[in-house]
Amino acid sequence: MGVGIALARKHRAAATEEPDDELLASITSPTESYRRMEASVSSQHLAPAAEGHLRLLKRVVRAKLHAPRGFAALSEVAGFSAWIAADRGDTALARARYQESVRFAESARNPLLVSYMMGSLGHFAVEIGDPHQGVRLLDKAARQLDKSSPVAARAWLASLRAVAFGALRDRAAMSEALTAAERLADRRPGQAQWPWMFAFTSAKVARYQCSALAKYGDLSAARNVYSTTVPSMTAPKPQALVKIEYALLLAEKGHHDEAAELGAQALWVGKQYDSERIVSHVRTLRSKLPDHSREVEDLDQMLTTLYDEDQW
Template structure:
């Protein structure tokens, strides 16, 4: 069961990583895959132990080329540790791990990996409402790549820029970035994405990003469409986050009953996977409704949230 997803994401044949670095990278990829079906709290200790092993091997490496390869693998593992901390709701640790991932990518001397880690931190900052910091990070990522960046990097970074603009309340700039991201995504080949991307980036991901931007901007017309529900195709935690965005769109459109029914569905996933990020996003939707006499569906959600500590 564990081998199948790992073998599906073997490093690109052009990647010359061998020996210890290759074995450690496969383990990191396996953990990234497990994140979709495993609570982050259950994975965190294992991933951090894995990262300490990589760091120890990197320090003790005598060959410069091997040290750079191990630094690249360490960057990927640190980024995963950051992602798991983000999901737990531990933003301070997430930011620290992402910073370590960027630093390790620099030690590896790989501009593509550095850009990936900068973009990932930008995504985190946008999610937390830090629009200026997120935009600065995406600009750094583009400078790291220069003009010879792969199409998937261009498509993905444009989507991150859209999230940053939405966090800053800039609808026009968010729309432009989404248009650029969709145009680039439509040109991508339908094959395994290049390292360090593990999951494919395609127009469906751009459409989901538009829903998230619409939720941040309070634009029901961006969130609610005929195919919106069908966008929730990722793993359970990703689906829950998208459902929260859809709930926010319904709430912005005045459909309170539907909004909080969806928020309740997302909360179930958040509790099942012990995801602090999902639970806090549900709480944010609840805070956005101010009413002295909320309907029953809202009171039910309040009762379910009471006593939840994640």
């Protein structure tokens, strides 16, 4: 009996040790590489790699890395898989993967990671048309942070909240969130960044500001931000998303030809990179446009060729 107790204690002690650093680095590096590729590589190509890596990592964590840092690695790859699923238009899988990422972050006992994954889920809810649930989740994400949290984390969450409040047409809350994001961006550049997130700069705040203003419906302000934000963006997919958000606002305000032209530009990127997220937004845009203009006819032709691969 004494030997059994000793073995049990030894097993519990081993289970709480930090995992092997070399193995951990090996299993986390692909996730970082996938994140860097995502903005300019087809989601169709990345999805199998992300899902396969998630399956592999689940087995490795269960067998060898059943410790906080192992669960943190799982959370990161599940969150990335969710993003790719959302880009491909699979909202059910995206929601499931985001929920997994939150659970794994909680198992990692890392409030900052929980905040990031819950905030990502909240932004996803806003983007699929459920801003009330998005705000609720973003509020929960914010409660995970404290004064010691990186300013990049707080700037990022403030930007997401601005977009959510823009969708709810709450100008006061949107403006307050944007002010907080602008105040926090670019502060403490030497501060350690989240390992799963790039530095959060004022340029990124401007990108979310454009989205928030477009969802709110302020054409004048959105036009000013758009004119300075888009030229500075080099990654095709994020740039196309900004264009289509702005185009939807233009269509709402009666600028149909300009909206159709931007929609055609975004659609080309969406098709090239297999982003159903972008393509779906373009379809929504087309439903808000009238017939009988050259720009709208060009957009219609491009939408028609979605069903004829030989045309691309």
